[in-house]
Amino acid sequence: MITRDEVLHVARLARLELSEDEIEPMARELSAVSDYVATIAELDLDGVPPTSHVVDISGALRADEPRECLPREEALDQAPSAGEDGFLVPSPQAG
Amino acid sequence: MSAGLLELGAAAARAEIDAGRLSAAELFDFYRDRAAADRDADGSGLGCFTWVAAEAPAGARDGSPPLAGVPLAVKDLFCTRGVPSQSGSRILEGYLPPYTATVVSRLAEAGAPLFAKTNQDEFAMGSSTENSGFGPSRNPWDRDRVPGGSSGGSAAAVAAGLAPWALGTDTGGSIRQPAALCGIVGMKPTYGSVSRYGMIAFASSLDQAGPLTRDVGDAALLLLHMVGRDPCDATSLEFPGSLATPTAERLDGVRLGVPGELSGEGIEAGVLDAFNAALEQARGLGAEITGVTLPHAPHALAAYYVIAPAEASSNLARFDGVRYGMRHIDDARPEDLVAMYTRTRHDGFGPEVKRRVMLGTYALSSGYYDAYYGRAQQVRTKIAEDFRAAFEEVDLIVTPTAPTVAFELGEKTGDPLAMYLNDYCTVPMSLAGIPAISIPCGLSEGLPVGIQIAGPAFSDARVLDAAHALEGALGFDGSAALV
Amino acid sequence: MSEAAAGNGAAPGGLEAVIGLEIHVQLATATKMFCSCALSFGEPPNTHTCPVCLGLPGSLPVANARAVHFGLMIGLALGSELAPRSIFHRKNYFYPDLPKGYQISQYDEPLCLGGALGEVRIHRVHLEEDAAKLIHVGASGRIHGSDASLVDFNRGGTPLAEIVTEPDLRTPEQAGEWLRLLRTTLRALGVSDVNMEEGSLRCDANISLRPAGSGQLGVKTELKNMNSFRFIERGIKAEIARQAKVIETGGTVVQETLHFDPDSGAITSLRSKEEAHDYRYFPEPDLLPVTIEPAMLEQARAAMPELPAQRAQRLTAELGLSEDSARALAFRGELAPYFEAALAAGADPAPEPQALANWVTVELLPRLQDGEDPGGSRVAPAALAELVGLVGAKRVSVGAARQVLDRLVSDGGDAGAIVEQEGLGAIGGGEELEAVVAAAIAANADAAERVRQGNAKAIGPIVGQVMRETKGRADGTEVASLINAQLGV
């Protein structure tokens, strides 16, 4: 069972606010899914290497050659808050 | 000619344009108008589209591009320059990217211009398209039922004749399952064969773009112009061998393996009946049907529901209210950066996305990595090994695509695990990165059933060939879904 | 590290400091680590961005081949084991300067493992991307009435090599000295601008104390982001003192991240209210493992220059320079080439190598503007070589040679010609010098008397007058012996 505290800890890591009425159902649903996925714990997987990539190719490196950048207006165009030359955020030092 | 246009598949329409009997502009307008009507019908439509072009793209291409101008509907999550690309999420409402996904540009270059963006589950997380931030899509076979997901808008649009063909993406079954539920063809190519650049990511090691079409020939034609290495996607590669429009009509000597793990328990009786009937047809075409075993396939879903949410939790971290999309600043705490993050993500993400972000964060967090993510990646190795062993015995593997026919809207939204089981038969192929297609193989209770055909990595052409032969014998009629 | 070197730690009270460094090196590639944006050098904010380095939805990273090449060169220079296959991971955390919500870095399978530079062992070298820059703009960029920061993504995605040492350093001075060697090595490799003030070389230090000679490690603290050699030494010194005080007063040192303020000398904790970071590392699915093909390795090997440590050894072995001189020349990138050019200039008489080395480091360098490269000065290597050769042959006195060098520094030119023009050639013995000496003794009768009575030091004023009269052309030792001879002592 995933506890309320664990849910809040994970939510903090994920930078996700959960309203009071979301916490308990989240704990329940996460518990159900994690119980289900925990069935893989029963498998004997000693010595089995993990697979993080299914494509077996290598050397997909990029030549160090510059390409054109985005015009600044375009880079800033979709920002919820921007000055003329940059994105604006609440100061991390504050609060 | 309009009534006739609807009957034309994409390849047939292309032939008409090439022959000078149809203009690309006329075809574009025909589908544009149909899509716009569905969009404007609000609740009474199918809810397939999140955007429809106002007009045909200026300056129709000279010469005759290979796809002749047959217009393309594209899942919302493909970035399209200056056109809303929202991945079904309110957090990206109205987002206009400054660039276009490689595969969409390639297809436009090849003569398949974008005419509409299609609805989907938010960030492709779902199997019903009910998790869209812009309302659900409906199944044209029965509007009270889901079209499947997450590429449900694309599947429903193609099935209903609102698009000649469409692009979807498949992470654990998101092309194949909606194709099955809507009675059309959907293919997930070998992982790495199609560029992911510009696809708003769900789970990077699994996501792959693919075609949703009315028949196998159209699927092959579209895929032909999608594959190939993209220098902007390090995981993409030059497609080995060649893809061509399939012509096979027989399955003589083709060994089809039926894995017991994916074709018995948990599969609805009506689905199994249609599946078995299709196997009989295949036998009639000369195929050899044998049982195979994929011992770890029953654990694929569990592994998938660790790996996909883990990658997703990281992929979705960029939605932070800084550079694009929604931002929620709490008026009471305007100086609080963390509050900006947490409120923005609280308001912008729907319940299923929150669930998976939480699940993925949990699975990667300190103390849990080995038990969850690490083990899931080991299971992935075993599943890939199972397939390799099976393909020593048989040429292709066949299963039902989805355990059930289309279910009712709202039926599974309260039970995440029940919803996840939709992917039971499709997820093993995703984890192994191998190509798989779903083609309609009959009806159960008046609703379409899909059969899945999978092959070894980069056997996409063989998969398409077998699907083409079987499709011919099955003679599925999807016209009942046309609107 | 030898026990002898470790023995004289700066920590008081029978404690010794154990210091390890983590150095972030900005690589001098043309483009960023994972996208094709040109690196930025002070251009207006947000003019060097693209979908990849802005973390736009759907964008994907592709690793820069030259960054990998530079990483391999660093590994070769440090004698590391180069991993045939290394993996990029995602390091997940939220901060406005991190557009994707994760940094792509290497974690448990880095590009280079192990190695050593000088007496310090290397733990690992890995590649990663730099963060963007946050600029506090205060009231001018208010959001909902509150102060704001501006995010500039120009720097975001700049390739970094992170070099992590083993905790082999024992004193702040040793740390500073070693870091200078590292910087020279990196400069010789040409992989970075290695400019601390501009942030292309940034250093964190891990510091712990233990009873001197103990094999155990104490609790360490991490001193973040010091951006000059002086601050590094001062910061480490201050942290050692702080920890020693904690221990001496019966407290325990807690593991934390600290900031050293060079203005006040104060050390403050950077620990946020949040719980300790949980970075949720996992292999980056968008990038395949980096496999080092034989051709890449060959290319890196072929690009390797002679490294400072090798050069110092060669200067000692081949030219018989003292170890100190050899290091003084080799560890400052531009000195050794100048020295070798002078040696090879064919001056006649040829300078003796050790003497030439001394003239470069002790005489020439202090005469140049702070930090000026001798190669860029007016003193041609051949001119210095000739001058040192003339001194060695006693054809110019040391004092006169210093005057010649002053002229060379200000005007350039040919050493022999200046000696000629100014009549600075040595007065070799003989009647001319005898006469000058006699005159000087006569003019300093008091001093002469005291020398006769056994006060050797009283000779100074007499020598001084001889030197003035000869404009420094006379050899000091010879003058002294002539004076003594004439005074009969």
Ligand SMILES: [Mg+2]
């Ligand atoms: Mg680092």
Ligand SMILES: [Zn+2]
């Ligand atoms: Zn960039």
